[in-house]
Amino acid sequence: MHPAYMLLPIPLFFLFMGIEWFIGYLGKKELYRLNDSVNNLVVGLGQQLWSLVFKVVLFGVYIWFYEHYSFFKIPPTWWSFVLCLLAFDFFFYWAHRWGHEMNIFWGAHSVHHQSEEYNLSVALRQSWFHSIIAFVIFLPIPMMGFDPKIFGAAAVTHTLYQFWIHTKLVGKLHPWIEYWINTPSHHRVHHAVNPKYIDKNHAGVFMIWDRMFGTFKEEEAEDEITYGITTQLKSWNPAWANVHYYVEMFQKAREMKGFDKVRMIFAKPGWMPEYLGGFRYVQEVDKSTFQKYDANTNLYFKIYAVVQFFIMLSVSLLYMLHFKEMSLFYKTVFFCLILITMLITGAIFENKRWVVYAEYARLVLVMLSLNTFYYFWYLNWFNATIILSSVLFAGCIIFFTWSYLHREPAKTLQPVSNN
Numbered sequence: 001m002h003p004a005y006m007l008l009p010i011p012l013f014f015l016f017m018g019i020e021w022f023i024g025y026l027g028k029k030e031l032y033r034l035n036d037s038v039n040n041l042v043v044g045l046g047q048q049l050w051s052l053v054f055k056v057v058l059f060g061v062y063i064w065f066y067e068h069y070s071f072f073k074i075p076p077t078w079w080s081f082v083l084c085l086l087a088f089d090f091f092f093y094w095a096h097r098w099g100h101e102m103n104i105f106w107g108a109h110s111v112h113h114q115s116e117e118y119n120l121s122v123a124l125r126q127s128w129f130h131s132i133i134a135f136v137i138f139l140p141i142p143m144m145g146f147d148p149k150i151f152g153a154a155a156v157t158h159t160l161y162q163f164w165i166h167t168k169l170v171g172k173l174h175p176w177i178e179y180w181i182n183t184p185s186h187h188r189v190h191h192a193v194n195p196k197y198i199d200k201n202h203a204g205v206f207m208i209w210d211r212m213f214g215t216f217k218e219e220e221a222e223d224e225i226t227y228g229i230t231t232q233l234k235s236w237n238p239a240w241a242n243v244h245y246y247v248e249m250f251q252k253a254r255e256m257k258g259f260d261k262v263r264m265i266f267a268k269p270g271w272m273p274e275y276l277g278g279f280r281y282v283q284e285v286d287k288s289t290f291q292k293y294d295a296n297t298n299l300y301f302k303i304y305a306v307v308q309f310f311i312m313l314s315v316s317l318l319y320m321l322h323f324k325e326m327s328l329f330y331k332t333v334f335f336c337l338i339l340i341t342m343l344i345t346g347a348i349f350e351n352k353r354w355v356v357y358a359e360y361a362r363l364v365l366v367m368l369s370l371n372t373f374y375y376f377w378y379l380n381w382f383n384a385t386i387i388l389s390s391v392l393f394a395g396c397i398i399f400f401t402w403s404y405l406h407r408e409p410a411k412t413l414q415p416v417s418n419n
Contacts, residue, residue, distance in 0.1 A: 040124055048320070049319075049320070085154040089203065091140065096202040100269070104266060108129050111126065114241055182205055190202065201217060257273070301348050301404075356400075
C-alpha cells in the first residue's frame with residue numbers, strides 16, 4: 001500500500017469543505033475560522049508525514065503477526081472485508097475509549113479534539129503519534145487471520161467514513177440510522193466539553209458498541225454544545241499541540257510522590273492524588289466569559305500563511321509520492337523543512353515577533369535544498385527549477401516583507417461567537 005494513499009481524496013475533502021462553508025455562508029452561520037481551519041489541516045498533514053515511517057513499521061508488525069500467530073487464514077473476499085470492518089470498529093471503540101480514559105492515550109488523542117469549531121476540517125486534525133501508541137490494541141485482528149490487504153482496506157474505509165460526521169449542518173437522521181450508525185449528531189456529543197457529554201460515543205462506524213458498554217449519549221436539541229478540550233490549548237503551533245499534554249503530565253509528576261508518578265500515566269485525565277487536591281472534575285462552561293482562541297493577525301499575513309500552506313501541501317504530496325526514490329539525506333532535509341514551514345505558519349497566525357527572522361531563514365534554506373536536490377538528482381530539470389524557485393522566492397520575500405511592515409498593533413480580543 002503506497003504511503004501517500006490517504007492524500008488521494010484531498011480534492012474531495014476540499015470540495016466538501018467548500019460546500020459546507022458556502023452553505024453556512026448562505027445561512028449566515030460562521031462554521032469556519034481561517035486560522036483554526038488552516039491549523040487543523042496543518043496538523044493533519046503532519047500526521048500523514050509522520051505516518052510515512054509509522055505505517056510502514058506498523059503494517060510490517062501486522063504482517064508478522066498474521067504470518068506467525070494467526071489461528072487460521074481467512075481468504076480475501078467481500079464478506080471477509082465486512083467482518084474485518086466490524087472487528088476493526090470493535091477494537092477502534094476500545095482504542096478510542098481508552099484514548100479518553102488513560103492519560104498516556106489522551107495525550108495523543110486530545111489533538112483531534114483541540115479545535116473549538118466543529119466542521120469537516122476537524123476530521124483531518126489527527127495526532128502525529130497516536131497510531132503508534134494505540135496500534136497494539138488492534139493486534140488481535142491479524143491473529144484472527146484477516147489478510148493484510150483486507151485489513152488495510154477496512155482501516156481506510158473506517159477512516160474515510162468518519163470524515164462526514166464532523167459537521168453541524170446535518171441534524172438527526174432516521175431513528176433506525178441513529179440507533180445503529182455513528183452520525184453527526186452522535187459525534188457532536190463526542191466532541192463536546194459540556195460535562196454531561198464528556199467521554200461519550202466512542203464508536204467509529206457502529207453505535208452498537210457504545211450502547212452495549214454504557215457510553216452512549218443522545219444529543220439534546222436544547223443544548224448549545226461547546227467544542228474543544230476542557231483546558232484550552234491557546235496555540236496554533238502544531239508541534240506544541242501534539243506534545244503539550246505530555247509536558248503538562250511531566251510537570252505534574254514532579255509534584256507527586258513515589259508510585260503516583262507511574263499511576264498518573266494510566267490514570268483517567270483529571271486524576272490527581274489526594275495530597276494535591278484529588279480528582280479535578282470537568283466544570284460547566286461559562287458562556288458569558290468563554291472566548292475561542294484567536295490572535296490579531298493582519299489580512300496580508302493571513303493571505304501569506306494560506307499561500308504557504310497550499311505550497312506546503314503540494315510539496316508534501318510530491319514528497320510522499322517520491323519518498324521511496326529519495327536518498328535518506330534529502331528525505332530528512334525535506335521532512336524538516338516541511339515541519340519548519342508548519343511551525344512558521346502557526347507562528348504567523350499567532351503574530352509572533354520572531355517569525356520574521358525565521359521566515360527569511362526558511363526561504364533561503366528551501367532555495368538551497370531544492371536546487372541542490374535537482375542539481376544532483378534531476379539535472380535535466382535544474383535550469384527550470386532554479387528559474388521557477390527564484391521567482392517564487394522573490395515573490396515570497398516581497399509579499400512577506402510587505403505583510404510585516406503593515407502588521408497591526410496588538411488589540412484586546414472580543415469574544416468569538418460559539419454558533
